[in-house]
Amino acid sequence: MKVYKFGGASVRHAEGVRNLLNIVGDEKELFIIVSAMGKTTNALESVFDAMRKGDKAFCESKIEEIKAYHYTTIADLFGSEEYRIEEVDALFEALRKAVTTNEFERSRAEEWYDHIVAYGELISTTIVSKYLNKEGINNKWIDMRKCFHTQARHKDANVLIEQSATPLRLACAGAESRIFVGQGFIGSAPDGSTTTLGREGSDYSAAVVANILDAESMTVWKDVDGILNADPKIFPDAVKIDHFNYVDTIELAYSGAQIIHPKTIKPLQNKNIPLYVKPFGNKHAAGTEIDGKASTFNTPIIILKYNQSFLRLRSRDLSFVLEEKFPIIFATLERFRIKTNLIHNTAVALGLCVEESWHLEEAAAALQAEGFDTEIIEKVELMTICHYNDELFEKYADKCNFIIRQTTTDTVRIVKPI
Ligand code: ASP
Numbered sequence: 001m002k003v004y005k006f007g008g009a010s011v012r013h014a015e016g017v018r019n020l021l022n023i024v025g026d027e028k029e030l031f032i033i034v035s036a037m038g039k040t041t042n043a044l045e046s047v048f049d050a051m052r053k054g055d056k057a058f059c060e061s062k063i064e065e066i067k068a069y070h071y072t073t074i075a076d077l078f079g080s081e082e083y084r085i086e087e088v089d090a091l092f093e094a095l096r097k098a099v100t101t102n103e104f105e106r107s108r109a110e111e112w113y114d115h116i117v118a119y120g121e122l123i124s125t126t127i128v129s130k131y132l133n134k135e136g137i138n139n140k141w142i143d144m145r146k147c148f149h150t151q152a153r154h155k156d157a158n159v160l161i162e163q164s165a166t167p168l169r170l171a172c173a174g175a176e177s178r179i180f181v182g183q184g185f186i187g188s189a190p191d192g193s194t195t196t197l198g199r200e201g202s203d204y205s206a207a208v209v210a211n212i213l214d215a216e217s218m219t220v221w222k223d224v225d226g227i228l229n230a231d232p233k234i235f236p237d238a239v240k241i242d243h244f245n246y247v248d249t250i251e252l253a254y255s256g257a258q259i260i261h262p263k264t265i266k267p268l269q270n271k272n273i274p275l276y277v278k279p280f281g282n283k284h285a286a287g288t289e290i291d292g293k294a295s296t297f298n299t300p301i302i303i304l305k306y307n308q309s310f311l312r313l314r315s316r317d318l319s320f321v322l323e324e325k326f327p328i329i330f331a332t333l334e335r336f337r338i339k340t341n342l343i344h345n346t347a348v349a350l351g352l353c354v355e356e357s358w359h360l361e362e363a364a365a366a367l368q369a370e371g372f373d374t375e376i377i378e379k380v381e382l383m384t385i386c387h388y389n390d391e392l393f394e395k396y397a398d399k400c401n402f403i404i405r406q407t408t409t410d411t412v413r414i415v416k417p418i
Protein backbone atom coordinates (compact mmCIF):
# COMPACT_ATOMS: atom_id res chain seq x y z
CA MET A 1 0.00 0.00 0.00
CA LYS A 2 1.15 3.52 -0.83
CA VAL A 3 -0.34 6.73 0.52
CA TYR A 4 -0.72 9.78 -1.71
CA LYS A 5 -1.72 13.17 -0.40
CA PHE A 6 -3.10 15.91 -2.62
CA GLY A 7 -3.34 19.41 -1.17
CA GLY A 8 -5.93 22.04 -1.92
CA ALA A 9 -3.82 23.76 -4.59
CA SER A 10 -3.48 20.49 -6.51
CA VAL A 11 -7.23 19.98 -6.75
CA ARG A 12 -8.26 23.61 -7.04
CA HIS A 13 -9.83 23.15 -10.47
CA ALA A 14 -10.95 20.41 -12.84
CA GLU A 15 -7.58 20.29 -14.55
CA GLY A 16 -5.99 19.51 -11.17
CA VAL A 17 -8.41 16.67 -10.52
CA ARG A 18 -7.66 15.26 -13.97
CA ASN A 19 -3.98 15.45 -13.12
CA LEU A 20 -4.67 13.55 -9.88
CA LEU A 21 -6.22 10.82 -12.05
CA ASN A 22 -3.09 10.80 -14.18
CA ILE A 23 -0.85 10.51 -11.10
CA VAL A 24 -2.93 7.66 -9.68
CA GLY A 25 -2.38 5.95 -13.05
CA ASP A 26 -2.44 2.21 -12.70
CA GLU A 27 -1.56 1.99 -9.02
CA LYS A 28 -3.43 -0.92 -7.52
CA GLU A 29 -3.11 -0.40 -3.77
CA LEU A 30 -3.42 3.20 -2.81
CA PHE A 31 -4.86 5.33 -0.06
CA ILE A 32 -5.51 8.84 -1.35
CA ILE A 33 -5.89 11.67 1.13
CA VAL A 34 -7.36 14.87 -0.28
CA SER A 35 -7.64 18.38 1.21
CA ALA A 36 -10.39 20.87 0.57
CA MET A 37 -10.32 22.33 -2.96
CA GLY A 38 -8.34 25.52 -3.48
CA LYS A 39 -9.01 28.13 -0.81
CA THR A 40 -12.18 26.47 0.46
CA THR A 41 -10.96 26.19 4.06
CA ASN A 42 -10.30 29.94 4.15
CA ALA A 43 -13.75 30.55 2.70
CA LEU A 44 -15.30 28.30 5.36
CA GLU A 45 -13.34 30.14 8.02
CA SER A 46 -15.03 33.33 6.85
CA VAL A 47 -18.41 31.57 7.11
CA PHE A 48 -17.50 30.66 10.67
CA ASP A 49 -16.45 34.25 11.43
CA ALA A 50 -19.75 35.53 10.12
CA MET A 51 -21.54 32.95 12.25
CA ARG A 52 -19.70 34.23 15.31
CA LYS A 53 -20.88 37.72 14.49
CA GLY A 54 -24.43 36.54 13.83
CA ASP A 55 -24.32 37.60 10.17
CA LYS A 56 -26.49 34.87 8.68
CA ALA A 57 -26.97 36.66 5.37
CA PHE A 58 -23.22 36.62 4.76
CA CYS A 59 -23.07 32.93 5.76
CA GLU A 60 -25.73 32.03 3.20
CA SER A 61 -24.21 34.02 0.37
CA LYS A 62 -20.70 32.74 1.08
CA ILE A 63 -21.94 29.15 1.12
CA GLU A 64 -23.65 29.76 -2.25
CA GLU A 65 -20.36 31.12 -3.59
CA ILE A 66 -18.44 28.05 -2.35
CA LYS A 67 -21.08 25.78 -3.87
CA ALA A 68 -20.91 27.58 -7.23
CA TYR A 69 -17.12 27.20 -7.21
CA HIS A 70 -17.37 23.44 -6.64
CA TYR A 71 -20.06 23.08 -9.27
CA THR A 72 -17.85 24.78 -11.84
CA THR A 73 -15.34 21.99 -11.25
CA ILE A 74 -18.04 19.31 -11.27
CA ALA A 75 -19.49 20.63 -14.55
CA ASP A 76 -16.08 20.50 -16.17
CA LEU A 77 -15.25 17.02 -14.83
CA PHE A 78 -18.60 15.44 -15.62
CA GLY A 79 -19.17 17.31 -18.87
CA SER A 80 -22.44 19.05 -18.09
CA GLU A 81 -23.59 22.22 -16.36
CA GLU A 82 -26.68 20.32 -15.23
CA TYR A 83 -24.78 17.48 -13.61
CA ARG A 84 -25.66 17.13 -9.93
CA ILE A 85 -24.00 15.01 -7.23
CA GLU A 86 -26.63 14.18 -4.64
CA GLU A 87 -24.11 13.74 -1.83
CA VAL A 88 -22.51 17.11 -2.55
CA ASP A 89 -25.93 18.82 -2.49
CA ALA A 90 -26.70 17.10 0.81
CA LEU A 91 -23.41 18.29 2.31
CA PHE A 92 -24.05 21.90 1.27
CA GLU A 93 -27.55 21.73 2.66
CA ALA A 94 -26.30 20.34 5.99
CA LEU A 95 -23.70 23.10 6.16
CA ARG A 96 -26.27 25.78 5.41
CA LYS A 97 -28.57 24.41 8.11
CA ALA A 98 -25.78 24.19 10.66
CA VAL A 99 -24.82 27.83 10.33
CA THR A 100 -28.27 29.32 9.93
CA THR A 101 -30.30 27.41 12.49
CA ASN A 102 -27.87 27.36 15.40
CA GLU A 103 -27.06 30.10 17.80
CA PHE A 104 -23.37 30.56 18.35
CA GLU A 105 -21.94 29.88 21.80
CA ARG A 106 -18.62 31.54 22.40
CA SER A 107 -17.43 28.86 24.80
CA ARG A 108 -17.79 26.28 22.03
CA ALA A 109 -16.08 28.36 19.34
CA GLU A 110 -13.47 25.73 18.46
CA GLU A 111 -16.06 22.99 18.22
CA TRP A 112 -18.19 25.04 15.83
CA TYR A 113 -15.16 25.96 13.81
CA ASP A 114 -14.34 22.28 13.32
CA HIS A 115 -17.88 21.38 12.43
CA ILE A 116 -17.99 24.01 9.71
CA VAL A 117 -14.56 23.83 8.11
CA ALA A 118 -14.65 20.01 7.88
CA TYR A 119 -17.17 20.31 5.05
CA GLY A 120 -14.38 21.37 2.71
CA GLU A 121 -12.75 17.95 2.83
CA LEU A 122 -16.05 16.04 2.88
CA ILE A 123 -17.07 17.78 -0.35
CA SER A 124 -13.71 17.54 -2.14
CA THR A 125 -13.30 13.82 -1.47
CA THR A 126 -16.85 13.11 -2.60
CA ILE A 127 -16.14 14.81 -5.93
CA VAL A 128 -12.74 13.13 -6.39
CA SER A 129 -14.08 9.69 -5.51
CA LYS A 130 -17.04 9.98 -7.93
CA TYR A 131 -14.80 11.27 -10.67
CA LEU A 132 -12.28 8.42 -10.27
CA ASN A 133 -15.17 5.94 -10.42
CA LYS A 134 -16.45 7.53 -13.61
CA GLU A 135 -12.98 7.21 -15.12
CA GLY A 136 -12.86 3.50 -14.30
CA ILE A 137 -10.81 3.69 -11.12
CA ASN A 138 -13.11 1.95 -8.69
CA ASN A 139 -12.50 3.22 -5.23
CA LYS A 140 -14.01 3.34 -1.80
CA TRP A 141 -14.81 6.69 -0.16
CA ILE A 142 -13.85 6.57 3.48
CA ASP A 143 -15.38 8.79 6.14
CA MET A 144 -12.29 9.62 8.18
CA ARG A 145 -14.42 10.93 11.05
CA LYS A 146 -15.41 7.32 11.65
CA CYS A 147 -11.81 6.08 11.51
CA PHE A 148 -9.73 8.73 13.21
CA HIS A 149 -10.40 8.93 16.91
CA THR A 150 -8.79 12.07 18.23
CA GLN A 151 -8.28 13.93 21.46
CA ALA A 152 -11.12 16.20 22.55
CA ARG A 153 -9.08 19.15 21.41
CA HIS A 154 -10.93 21.07 18.79
CA LYS A 155 -9.08 22.94 16.04
CA ASP A 156 -5.81 21.17 16.73
CA ALA A 157 -6.45 17.55 17.69
CA ASN A 158 -3.97 14.72 17.56
CA VAL A 159 -5.10 11.37 16.23
CA LEU A 160 -5.06 8.56 18.80
CA ILE A 161 -3.30 6.06 16.62
CA GLU A 162 -3.99 2.95 18.68
CA GLN A 163 -7.70 3.64 18.93
CA SER A 164 -7.89 4.51 15.24
CA ALA A 165 -6.07 1.47 13.90
CA THR A 166 -8.95 -1.00 14.09
CA PRO A 167 -11.63 1.28 12.64
CA LEU A 168 -9.37 2.27 9.75
CA ARG A 169 -8.34 -1.29 8.99
CA LEU A 170 -11.97 -2.43 9.17
CA ALA A 171 -13.03 0.34 6.81
CA CYS A 172 -10.49 -0.95 4.29
CA ALA A 173 -11.06 -4.66 4.86
CA GLY A 174 -12.96 -6.60 2.25
CA ALA A 175 -13.33 -3.64 -0.11
CA GLU A 176 -13.69 -4.67 -3.73
CA SER A 177 -11.07 -2.19 -4.81
CA ARG A 178 -7.81 -1.44 -3.01
CA ILE A 179 -8.03 2.23 -3.90
CA PHE A 180 -9.36 4.40 -1.08
CA VAL A 181 -10.21 8.08 -0.95
CA GLY A 182 -10.35 9.78 2.46
CA GLN A 183 -10.40 13.31 3.83
CA GLY A 184 -7.33 14.94 5.23
CA PHE A 185 -7.56 17.21 8.26
CA ILE A 186 -10.55 15.70 10.10
CA GLY A 187 -11.44 13.12 12.72
CA SER A 188 -13.78 12.91 15.67
CA ALA A 189 -13.53 13.49 19.41
CA PRO A 190 -14.64 10.93 22.01
CA ASP A 191 -18.06 12.63 22.16
CA GLY A 192 -18.49 12.07 18.42
CA SER A 193 -18.11 15.73 17.44
CA THR A 194 -15.94 16.49 14.43
CA THR A 195 -12.40 17.63 15.14
CA THR A 196 -9.78 19.15 12.86
CA LEU A 197 -6.08 18.48 13.13
CA GLY A 198 -4.70 22.00 12.63
CA ARG A 199 -4.48 24.06 9.44
CA GLU A 200 -2.66 22.21 6.67
CA GLY A 201 -3.21 19.06 8.71
CA SER A 202 -3.91 16.77 5.75
CA ASP A 203 -0.24 15.81 5.57
CA TYR A 204 -0.54 14.54 9.09
CA SER A 205 -3.70 12.57 8.22
CA ALA A 206 -1.85 10.87 5.39
CA ALA A 207 1.05 10.02 7.70
CA VAL A 208 -1.26 8.44 10.26
CA VAL A 209 -2.92 6.37 7.54
CA ALA A 210 0.54 5.29 6.35
CA ASN A 211 1.50 4.34 9.90
CA ILE A 212 -1.64 2.30 10.59
CA LEU A 213 -1.66 0.53 7.23
CA ASP A 214 2.12 -0.06 7.25
CA ALA A 215 2.45 1.70 3.92
CA GLU A 216 5.61 1.24 1.87
CA SER A 217 5.79 5.02 1.30
CA MET A 218 3.89 8.26 1.48
CA THR A 219 3.98 10.91 -1.23
CA VAL A 220 2.82 14.50 -0.92
CA TRP A 221 2.08 15.99 -4.36
CA LYS A 222 2.72 19.72 -4.33
CA ASP A 223 2.97 22.69 -6.63
CA VAL A 224 6.73 22.94 -6.05
CA ASP A 225 9.62 20.71 -7.16
CA GLY A 226 10.25 19.39 -3.66
CA ILE A 227 11.41 20.99 -0.43
CA LEU A 228 13.19 24.26 -1.09
CA ASN A 229 15.55 26.07 1.27
CA ALA A 230 13.30 29.14 1.38
CA ASP A 231 9.94 30.35 0.13
CA PRO A 232 10.58 31.15 -3.55
CA LYS A 233 7.92 33.87 -3.47
CA ILE A 234 10.05 35.81 -0.98
CA PHE A 235 13.55 34.53 -1.73
CA PRO A 236 13.89 34.07 -5.49
CA ASP A 237 17.20 32.21 -5.19
CA ALA A 238 15.58 29.29 -3.38
CA VAL A 239 16.99 25.86 -4.29
CA LYS A 240 15.60 22.35 -3.95
CA ILE A 241 17.05 20.00 -1.35
CA ASP A 242 17.15 16.36 -2.49
CA HIS A 243 17.26 14.62 0.84
CA PHE A 244 16.30 15.42 4.41
CA ASN A 245 16.15 13.28 7.48
CA TYR A 246 13.16 13.10 9.79
CA VAL A 247 14.71 15.17 12.56
CA ASP A 248 15.73 18.09 10.34
CA THR A 249 12.34 18.07 8.68
CA ILE A 250 10.43 18.18 11.94
CA GLU A 251 12.57 21.07 13.17
CA LEU A 252 12.13 23.02 9.97
CA ALA A 253 8.40 22.38 9.84
CA TYR A 254 8.10 23.51 13.45
CA SER A 255 9.99 26.70 12.61
CA GLY A 256 7.31 27.44 10.04
CA ALA A 257 8.56 25.91 6.78
CA GLN A 258 5.29 25.68 4.88
CA ILE A 259 6.12 22.49 3.10
CA ILE A 260 4.94 19.78 5.51
CA HIS A 261 2.80 19.93 8.59
CA PRO A 262 5.07 19.47 11.65
CA LYS A 263 2.97 16.60 13.03
CA THR A 264 3.54 14.54 9.87
CA ILE A 265 6.95 13.15 10.64
CA LYS A 266 6.48 11.23 13.87
CA PRO A 267 3.97 8.65 12.55
CA LEU A 268 6.27 8.00 9.59
CA GLN A 269 9.47 7.87 11.60
CA ASN A 270 7.88 5.45 14.06
CA LYS A 271 7.45 2.92 11.26
CA ASN A 272 10.41 4.03 9.18
CA ILE A 273 8.23 4.92 6.20
CA PRO A 274 9.89 7.19 3.62
CA LEU A 275 8.15 10.41 2.64
CA TYR A 276 8.44 11.88 -0.84
CA VAL A 277 7.54 15.45 -1.68
CA LYS A 278 7.00 15.59 -5.44
CA PRO A 279 5.82 18.11 -8.01
CA PHE A 280 2.22 17.67 -8.99
CA GLY A 281 3.04 18.64 -12.56
CA ASN A 282 5.72 16.00 -13.13
CA LYS A 283 5.01 12.63 -11.64
CA HIS A 284 8.38 11.17 -12.57
CA ALA A 285 10.50 13.89 -10.96
CA ALA A 286 12.64 12.88 -8.00
CA GLY A 287 11.37 15.57 -5.62
CA THR A 288 12.70 15.46 -2.07
CA GLU A 289 13.07 12.26 -0.08
CA ILE A 290 12.74 12.27 3.70
CA ASP A 291 13.78 9.30 5.77
CA GLY A 292 15.91 8.22 8.71
CA LYS A 293 19.28 8.40 6.93
CA ALA A 294 21.77 11.05 8.03
CA SER A 295 21.40 14.28 6.08
CA THR A 296 24.26 15.77 4.23
CA PHE A 297 23.00 19.21 3.30
CA ASN A 298 24.36 22.43 4.71
CA THR A 299 22.59 24.87 2.44
CA PRO A 300 21.25 27.81 4.47
CA ILE A 301 17.53 27.53 5.09
CA ILE A 302 15.36 30.57 5.72
CA ILE A 303 11.93 30.21 7.24
CA LEU A 304 9.35 32.81 8.16
CA LYS A 305 6.55 31.96 10.52
CA TYR A 306 3.65 34.37 10.35
CA ASN A 307 0.64 35.04 12.58
CA GLN A 308 2.61 35.23 15.79
CA SER A 309 2.26 37.29 18.94
CA PHE A 310 4.81 38.04 21.60
CA LEU A 311 3.93 37.62 25.26
CA ARG A 312 6.21 39.01 27.93
CA LEU A 313 5.84 37.93 31.56
CA ARG A 314 7.58 39.35 34.57
CA SER A 315 7.12 38.08 38.11
CA ARG A 316 5.68 40.89 40.19
CA ASP A 317 7.48 39.96 43.43
CA LEU A 318 10.78 39.32 41.64
CA SER A 319 10.68 35.59 42.29
CA PHE A 320 12.69 33.70 39.69
CA VAL A 321 10.75 32.62 36.63
CA LEU A 322 12.27 29.19 36.59
CA GLU A 323 11.44 25.61 37.55
CA GLU A 324 8.66 26.45 39.98
CA LYS A 325 6.93 28.90 37.70
CA PHE A 326 7.24 27.03 34.43
CA PRO A 327 4.51 24.48 35.21
CA ILE A 328 2.03 27.26 36.09
CA ILE A 329 2.85 29.26 33.00
CA PHE A 330 2.68 26.41 30.54
CA ALA A 331 -0.38 24.80 32.12
CA THR A 332 -2.14 28.15 31.73
CA LEU A 333 -1.09 28.45 28.09
CA GLU A 334 -2.19 24.88 27.44
CA ARG A 335 -5.55 25.58 29.07
CA PHE A 336 -6.09 28.38 26.55
CA ARG A 337 -4.61 26.30 23.72
CA ILE A 338 -1.81 28.72 23.09
CA LYS A 339 1.11 27.30 21.21
CA THR A 340 4.60 28.48 22.00
CA ASN A 341 7.22 28.68 19.28
CA LEU A 342 10.13 30.32 21.04
CA ILE A 343 11.08 30.80 24.67
CA HIS A 344 13.49 33.36 26.06
CA ASN A 345 14.11 33.59 29.78
CA THR A 346 15.92 35.89 32.17
CA ALA A 347 15.91 35.67 35.96
CA VAL A 348 12.49 37.19 36.50
CA ALA A 349 11.04 37.46 33.02
CA LEU A 350 9.98 35.18 30.23
CA GLY A 351 9.44 36.14 26.60
CA LEU A 352 7.31 33.84 24.49
CA CYS A 353 6.66 33.94 20.79
CA VAL A 354 3.25 32.29 20.44
CA GLU A 355 0.73 31.54 17.71
CA GLU A 356 -1.93 34.21 17.32
CA SER A 357 -4.94 33.17 19.35
CA TRP A 358 -8.44 34.32 20.17
CA HIS A 359 -7.66 33.58 23.82
CA LEU A 360 -4.37 35.38 24.38
CA GLU A 361 -5.93 38.21 26.41
CA GLU A 362 -7.70 35.68 28.62
CA ALA A 363 -4.50 33.74 29.14
CA ALA A 364 -2.67 36.94 30.05
CA ALA A 365 -5.39 37.76 32.60
CA ALA A 366 -5.04 34.30 34.11
CA LEU A 367 -1.27 34.78 34.35
CA GLN A 368 -1.73 38.15 36.00
CA ALA A 369 -3.79 36.37 38.65
CA GLU A 370 -0.78 34.09 39.16
CA GLY A 371 1.45 37.04 39.99
CA PHE A 372 2.88 38.10 36.64
CA ASP A 373 2.85 41.41 34.88
CA THR A 374 2.10 40.76 31.24
CA GLU A 375 2.58 42.55 27.97
CA ILE A 376 1.32 41.41 24.59
CA ILE A 377 2.82 42.54 21.30
CA GLU A 378 0.57 41.57 18.42
CA LYS A 379 1.55 41.06 14.79
CA VAL A 380 5.04 39.73 14.98
CA GLU A 381 6.81 37.12 12.89
CA LEU A 382 9.45 34.55 13.65
CA MET A 383 12.36 34.17 11.26
CA THR A 384 14.64 31.14 11.49
CA ILE A 385 17.86 30.82 9.52
CA CYS A 386 19.56 27.43 9.76
CA HIS A 387 23.15 27.02 8.57
CA TYR A 388 23.44 30.78 8.40
CA ASN A 389 26.50 32.50 7.02
CA ASP A 390 27.91 36.00 7.63
CA GLU A 391 26.14 37.45 4.66
CA LEU A 392 22.72 36.17 5.69
CA PHE A 393 23.30 37.10 9.30
CA GLU A 394 24.14 40.63 8.37
CA LYS A 395 21.30 40.94 5.92
CA TYR A 396 18.46 39.54 8.03
CA ALA A 397 19.55 39.36 11.66
CA ASP A 398 21.92 42.20 12.32
CA LYS A 399 20.19 45.26 11.06
CA CYS A 400 16.57 44.38 11.62
CA ASN A 401 14.41 45.81 14.32
CA PHE A 402 13.96 42.71 16.45
CA ILE A 403 12.26 41.97 19.75
CA ILE A 404 14.32 38.88 20.52
CA ARG A 405 17.23 37.29 18.71
CA GLN A 406 18.58 33.87 19.66
CA THR A 407 21.76 32.67 18.08
CA THR A 408 23.53 29.31 18.22
CA THR A 409 26.53 28.32 16.13
CA ASP A 410 24.20 26.95 13.46
CA THR A 411 20.85 28.69 13.75
CA VAL A 412 19.56 32.18 14.37
CA ARG A 413 15.95 32.87 15.35
CA ILE A 414 14.52 36.36 15.35
CA VAL A 415 11.18 37.63 16.59
CA LYS A 416 10.35 40.92 14.92
CA PRO A 417 7.42 43.19 14.22
CA ILE A 418 5.89 42.72 10.78
N1 ASP B 1 -7.88 22.15 4.10
C1 ASP B 1 -7.13 22.31 5.29
C2 ASP B 1 -6.39 23.62 5.27
O1 ASP B 1 -6.42 24.32 4.27
C3 ASP B 1 -6.20 21.16 5.52
C4 ASP B 1 -5.07 21.05 4.54
O2 ASP B 1 -5.08 21.70 3.49
O3 ASP B 1 -4.16 20.27 4.78
O4 ASP B 1 -5.80 23.97 6.24
Ligand code: MG
Nearest residue numbers: 008035036041
Ligand atom coordinates in the same frame (compact mmCIF):
# COMPACT_ATOMS: atom_id res chain seq x y z
MG1 MG C 1 -5.47 23.44 2.28
